[in-house]
Amino acid sequence: MRPFTYASASTVEEALAGAGADSAYLAGGTTLVDLMKLEVMSPAAVLNIDTLPLRDIRHDHTGLHVGALARMSDVAAHRLVTARYPVISQALLHSASPQLRNMASIGGNVLQRTRCGYFRDPATACNKRTPGSGCAAITGYNRAHAVLGTSESCVATHPSDLAVALVALDASVLLRDRAGERAVRLADFYLLPGDTPHLENRLRPGELLAGVTVPPLSWARRSTYVKVRDRRPYEFALTSVAAAVDLRGDTIADVRLAAGGVGTKPWRLPAVEDALRSRPLRADTVKAAVTHAADDATPLSHNGFKPELLRRTIVRALLTLAGRP
Amino acid sequence: MEDSTESEVSRRGFLARSAAVSAAVTVAGGAVPAGATTPVAAPPGAGPVEVTLRVNGGTHRLRVDPRATLLDTLRERLELTGTKKGCDRGQCGACTVHVDGRRVLSCLTLAASVPNRPVTTIEGLADGDRPHPMQQAFVDCDALQCGFCTPGQVMSAVAVVREGHTGSDEEIREFMSGNLCRCAAYPTIVAAVKQGGGR
Numbered sequence A: 001m002r003p004f005t006y007a008s009a010s011t012v013e014e015a016l017a018g019a020g021a022d023s024a025y026l027a028g029g030t031t032l033v034d035l036m037k038l039e040v041m042s043p044a045a046v047l048n049i050d051t052l053p054l055r056d057i058r059h060d061h062t063g064l065h066v067g068a069l070a071r072m073s074d075v076a077a078h079r080l081v082t083a084r085y086p087v088i089s090q091a092l093l094h095s096a097s098p099q100l101r102n103m104a105s106i107g108g109n110v111l112q113r114t115r116c117g118y119f120r121d122p123a124t125a126c127n128k129r130t131p132g133s134g135c136a137a138i139t140g141y142n143r144a145h146a147v148l149g150t151s152e153s154c155v156a157t158h159p160s161d162l163a164v165a166l167v168a169l170d171a172s173v174l175l176r177d178r179a180g181e182r183a184v185r186l187a188d189f190y191l192l193p194g195d196t197p198h199l200e201n202r203l204r205p206g207e208l209l210a211g212v213t214v215p216p217l218s219w220a221r222r223s224t225y226v227k228v229r230d231r232r233p234y235e236f237a238l239t240s241v242a243a244a245v246d247l248r249g250d251t252i253a254d255v256r257l258a259a260g261g262v263g264t265k266p267w268r269l270p271a272v273e274d275a276l277r278s279r280p281l282r283a284d285t286v287k288a289a290v291t292h293a294a295d296d297a298t299p300l301s302h303n304g305f306k307p308e309l310l311r312r313t314i315v316r317a318l319l320t321l322a323g324r325p
Numbered sequence B: 001m002e003d004s005t006e007s008e009v010s011r012r013g014f015l016a017r018s019a020a021v022s023a024a025v026t027v028a029g030g031a032v033p034a035g036a037t038t039p040v041a042a043p044p045g046a047g048p049v050e051v052t053l054r055v056n057g058g059t060h061r062l063r064v065d066p067r068a069t070l071l072d073t074l075r076e077r078l079e080l081t082g083t084k085k086g087c088d089r090g091q092c093g094a095c096t097v098h099v100d101g102r103r104v105l106s107c108l109t110l111a112a113s114v115p116n117r118p119v120t121t122i123e124g125l126a127d128g129d130r131p132h133p134m135q136q137a138f139v140d141c142d143a144l145q146c147g148f149c150t151p152g153q154v155m156s157a158v159a160v161v162r163e164g165h166t167g168s169d170e171e172i173r174e175f176m177s178g179n180l181c182r183c184a185a186y187p188t189i190v191a192a193v194k195q196g197g198g199r
């Protein structure tokens, strides 16, 4: 680990005043400390924001509000979340391990870095870690990599499960700097790699992610998160799907779908949503609707199974919701 | 018992002293120590920071490098070597301790980031000579082979009971999944969690 200066902020103002060009905020540390050990991230200054008063979880007429420093475990277990947005709770409970969920914050979760093995290994070429050095994954081992939104420069997935649920629910992140606060839809917050894969999102240097807002969606009570992985607990997704349906009788009045493990960012599936509206929620109609779910996919040498696995994961998620009250 | 404790302590002490001596010799000889990386200019002000750690009821005022993890600080500075370093990357659970009564990974926690917060390690579970019921359950159920993962397993198991996740074997397995066991003692670990949790 490279040396850094360490300080702790007790107010948001103090945090914003203390942040500099080469500083990193420390929340739960489960990404930052890991990547500092690997010397993939080497900030000159670490500013601990863990004790900032940004941990509340509340619901009002504008939706669900979660402070950036609320813990994954606390959000997953909160009754507002389990009752109104089960997909968020399930995405969190399918993430990492109980110890990590006790440490990791919601803000840190949406800002976590890719798990691409080459990104984590400074001895290899990686445009995301070292711009212009190349991409070892494209010609290397890429079974877990993305098939949607990829470029010649980078094919890494965004690993957050929570972000997939949040994109399905049209959530926004609240970003604060010395000038004020702005809200950005999470779907627009993440950037496609293009030829600048080191730029992952719209967070400005020194800007603080203050919280997440999920707009009201009464029918999100009927929602779920299905995650397919190599071992059942404690593993990142090969594919995952966040789904919510507004069911009238057996007809799909409205639906939200987003996928993880397949895209360079959490992947909303508007074409499949369109194909499902006004159709009955039945195996045959769902299977027909997902046929074109991955038409834009460009599989790599080791992940040709992902488009079909994605289609099947969507079907599984939707049929899981069919039987629910 | 007295004797074996005594010899353990002096063995560790001996190893530490001889490491210090050989390091001194190497430096005196002008050789570059093995494994040294290119020196990096530290940013101004990157020196040690003061932190007060509250571990197993005791208070320790320390000057630590900001890079020091809670795991290394427990083991190297406070000589609490019950907490194990498996992966040092947040992947195995061997370093599990409780901070504020919740289980966390000490290998991804900076020591400087937990000032004055109560920390419990495996050494803090027993009541004097009486093992914690979960420790006893691990012994009774033979829930270990080499024992390297065991302190982390026990710390997680105590937390699983406190969190109320012992409803079924499946639930126990799910909520113990952050603790890997290279010897695969999993079936007896599940049995121990049940016994230790009074189920």
Ligand SMILES: Cc1cc2nc3c(=O)[nH]c(=O)nc-3n(C[C@H](O)[C@H](O)[C@H](O)COP(=O)(O)OP(=O)(O)OC[C@H]3O[C@@H](n4cnc5c(N)ncnc54)[C@H](O)[C@@H]3O)c2cc1C
Pocket: A024, A025, A026, A027, A028, A029, A030, A031, A032, A033, A034, A049, A068, A069, A094, A095, A096, A097, A100, A103, A104, A105, A106, A107, A108, A109, A110, A111, A112, A159, A160, A161, A162, A207, A208, A209, A210, A234, A235, A236, A237, B089, B090, B091
């Ligand atoms: C072994 C392992 C398995 C995992 N499995 C999964 C999984 O299955 N699914 C999943 O989704 N995740 C998984 N994770 C990732 C984990 O969820 C993230 O590491 C965690 O959510 C990051 O949160 P944190 O609070 O620890 O962030 P930190 O490490 O503290 O911060 C992460 C980054 O965000 C910045 N940052 C943090 N908070 C803010 C803020 N409020 N404003 C501005 N910048 C900020 C930091 O500077 C840093 O760059 C796993 C991690 C590990 C180690």
Ligand code: SF4
Pocket: A114, A116, A117, A118, A119, A125, A126, A127, A128, A129, A134, A135, A136, A137, A138, A153, A154, A155, A156, A197
């Ligand atoms: S896929 Fe992206 S993160 Fe992985 S090596 Fe290539 S450039 Fe780096």
Ligand code: FES
Pocket: B084, B085, B086, B087, B088, B089, B090, B091, B092, B093, B094, B095, B096, B105, B106, B107, B108
């Ligand atoms: S040593 Fe901390 S999780 Fe492996």
Ligand code: FES
Pocket: B143, B144, B145, B146, B147, B148, B149, B150, B180, B181, B182, B183, B184, B185
């Ligand atoms: S008992 Fe050997 S690693 Fe678990």
